[in-house]
Amino acid sequence: MKQENRREEIILTAAKLFKEKGYSAVTMRDLATELGIKAASLYNHISSKQDILKSIIISLAEAFTQGMSDIKSSNESAINKLKKIVVLHVQITAQNTYGMASLNNDWMHLENQLDYYLQLRKSYERDFLEIIKTGIKSNEIIDSNPEIVMFSILSTLRSLYLWIPKKDELNREQLSIELSEVLINGINK
Amino acid sequence: MKQENRREEIILTAAKLFKEKGYSAVTMRDLATELGIKAASLYNHISSKQDILKSIIISLAEAFTQGMSDIKSSNESAINKLKKIVVLHVQITAQNTYGMASLNNDWMHLENQLDYYLQLRKSYERDFLEIIKTGIKSNEIIDSNPEIVMFSILSTLRSLYLWIPKKDELNREQLSIELSEVLINGINK
DNA sequence: CATACAAACTAACAATTGTTAGTTAAAATG
DNA sequence: CATTTTAACTAACAATTGTTAGTTTGTATG
Numbered sequence: 001m002k003q004e005n006r007r008e009e010i011i012l013t014a015a016k017l018f019k020e021k022g023y024s025a026v027t028m029r030d031l032a033t034e035l036g037i038k039a040a041s042l043y044n045h046i047s048s049k050q051d052i053l054k055s056i057i058i059s060l061a062e063a064f065t066q067g068m069s070d071i072k073s074s075n076e077s078a079i080n081k082l083k084k085i086v087v088l089h090v091q092i093t094a095q096n097t098y099g100m101a102s103l104n105n106d107w108m109h110l111e112n113q114l115d116y117y118l119q120l121r122k123s124y125e126r127d128f129l130e131i132i133k134t135g136i137k138s139n140e141i142i143d144s145n146p147e148i149v150m151f152s153i154l155s156t157l158r159s160l161y162l163w164i165p166k167k168d169e170l171n172r173e174q175l176s177i178e179l180s181e182v183l184i185n186g187i188n189k
Numbered sequence: 190m191k192q193e194n195r196r197e198e199i200i201l202t203a204a205k206l207f208k209e210k211g212y213s214a215v216t217m218r219d220l221a222t223e224l225g226i227k228a229a230s231l232y233n234h235i236s237s238k239q240d241i242l243k244s245i246i247i248s249l250a251e252a253f254t255q256g257m258s259d260i261k262s263s264n265e266s267a268i269n270k271l272k273k274i275v276v277l278h279v280q281i282t283a284q285n286t287y288g289m290a291s292l293n294n295d296w297m298h299l300e301n302q303l304d305y306y307l308q309l310r311k312s313y314e315r316d317f318l319e320i321i322k323t324g325i326k327s328n329e330i331i332d333s334n335p336e337i338v339m340f341s342i343l344s345t346l347r348s349l350y351l352w353i354p355k356k357d358e359l360n361r362e363q364l365s366i367e368l369s370e371v372l373i374n375g376i377n378k
Numbered sequence: 379c380a381t382a383c384a385a386a387c388t389a390a391c392a393a394t395t396g397t398t399a400g401t402t403a404a405a406a407t408g
Numbered sequence: 409c410a411t412t413t414t415a416a417c418t419a420a421c422a423a424t425t426g427t428t429a430g431t432t433t434g435t436a437t438g
Contacts, residue, residue, distance in 0.1 A: 006385080021297060024213035028426060040427080041386050049426065079377065105294060108210060142378045145367055147356070152371050155348035156341045163340050178334050182341050186375020188268065189331045195415080217396060229397080230416050238396065 007045045010035065012098065014052045019101035019161075023053055023109045054113050056102045061120045063092050068127050078135025082153070083180045085128065089157040090176045093164055100161035128154065153183050196234045199224065201287065203241045208290035208350075212242055212298045243302050245291045250309045252281050257316050267324025271342070272369045274317065278346040279365045282353055289350035317343065342372050 013034050017026045028049060032039040046052055067088040071081050093100045110117055132149050135141035141149070156179070167175070202223050206215040217238060221228040235241055256277040260270050282289045299306055321338050324330035330338070345368070356364070 022211050022213055022294070024211055025298065027424080029424090037385085038387065040388080040429095043427070044385050105211070109214065140378060141376050142374075144371060144376065148364075148367050148371055149376055151348070151352050152345045152368070155345040159340070159344035159347070167336070175337075178337050179341070182333060182338055182375075184375055185331075185377050186373055187330050187333065187338055188374050189329060216394080218394090226415085227417065229399095229418080232397070233415050 010042060010045055011052055011055050015056050015096070015098035015102055018053075018056070018106055019098045023102065023106040050109075050111055053102065053106060053109060056099045057107055057110060057117060058113055060092065060096065060099050060103045061117055064088070064124055065120050067092070068124050072127055072131075078131055078138060078140045079184060081131045082135070082184060083176075085131075085153075086157065086180045086183065087176045089160055090164075090172050090179070093157075093160040094172050097161045097165050104158055104161065125150070125154075156183060199231060199234055200241055200244050204245050204285070204287035204291055207242075207245070207295055208287045212291065212295040239298075239300055242291065242295060242298060245288045246296055246299060246306060247302055249281065249285065249288050249292045250306055253277070253313055254309050256281070257313050261316055261320075267320050267327060267329045268373060270320045271324070271373060272365075274320075274342075275346065275369045275372065276365045278349055279353075279361050279368070282346075282349040283361050286350045286354050293347055293350065314339070314343075345372060 010031070014026070014031050017030060017034060028039040028042060032042055035042075046055075068085075071084045071088065074081065074084065076084065107117055107121075108114070129146055129150050132141060132146045136143055136146060164175070170178075199220070203215070203220050206219060206223060217228040217231060221231055224231075235244075257274075260273045260277065263270065263273065265273065296306055296310075297303070318335055318339050321330060321335045325332055325335060353364070359367075
């Protein structure tokens with residue numbers, strides 16, 4: 001039975017290095033050194049550097065797609081759907097902050113899977129925008145430019161991978177609540 | 190008189206490529222090809238690849254520092270200071286979307302200037318946080334976690350470089366107003 | 379104990395990297 | 409017109425890159 005743990009360990013360590021320096025700046029020798037082995041030994045577990053990147057990014061992108069699918073079909077108000085999106089991002093990001101860095105910053109270095117990734121992202125943003133537009137029509141959400149609303153919320157959620165590691169005194173649920181408060185209700189008194 | 194234009198052109202083209210692929214993935218040959226010359230010819234105008242990155246990032250970081258300094262000393266309410274910060278980001282980003290990508294994504298590849306950059310950023314964030322805390326104390330801003338408020342606003346402003354190029358039908362002033370509306374007053378009706 | 383296999387190793391490769399040296403042609407300067 | 413400067417070029421370098429081939433070592437399995 002092949003030890004799948006070692007592969008996972010390699011991918012996790014790679015994600016950590018990718019977060020610090022970006023995919024292109026991390027060499028297979030960097031990665032091997034971090035793991036205490038030689039570069040050639042990595043190839044007993046992974047098939048290429050590109051294969052590592054693909055494993056990191058695609059699984060995360062699919063998790064977001066699945067999450068959005070659940071939210072879409074969840075007979076909730078638009079505002080509650082937005083709150084669920086916040087929870088989704090906090091949850092996935094808290095689970096894998098390193099990988100989220102690659103998802104955000106290294107997706108353009110995907111080769112074979114680039115089109116697939118872009119398709120997932122496009123579809124996610126389309127669903128997100130649809131929720132906001134529905135909320136505006138139903139008078140739940142203030143009459144504003146829906147793209148700016150999505151841009152604003154999504155930018156914050158996509159940056160979570162940078163902030164969550166610094167603030168682990170805050171638990172996930174609490175963070176989701178405070179974030180929803182600020183993003184949805186604003187800060188003006 | 191040395192032609193300073195050519196240097197500017199090289200730096201601008203480099204910023205454009207850095208935005209697409211990141212600093213590490215762009216080679217001097219890529220850059221030269223984009224300009225229609227050979228890699229070695231670049232060195233008549235710049236002293237190193239690192240020199241290009243430094244020129245892009247440091248000037249932008251100093252522009253933000255200057256802007257924040259003006260806002261700090263501008264006897265305005267906290268909310269109005271925040272609105273001025275939005276305008277500052279929209280203005281600088283609209284002027285140089287390519288460079289802002291490097292500021293956001295490639296700062297860690299600075300070598301000699303890394304400490305200086307980090308110092309500027311830290312100081313900027315300290316001032317930003319201070320404005321929010323003052324606003325909370327003076328009852329202008331809702332009683333919330335000031336770090337989350339800053340994180341949320343700053344994440345959105347830092348992502349502007351991705352969105353502004355897609356939306357140039359929106360003029361800067363209009364964008365600043367709508368963004369302030371969403372970020373400060375929220376979206377809940 | 380014999381065998382199979384997982385996971386490390388050494389050595390090497392071809393390609394690519396940033397950069398330097400030296401040269402050339404055209405344009406600016408006196 | 410003579411000279412200097414600018415900005416391109418060719419050729420080459422030493423280092424680093426991802427990856428492959430072949431080998432060794434320890435650990436389970438039968």
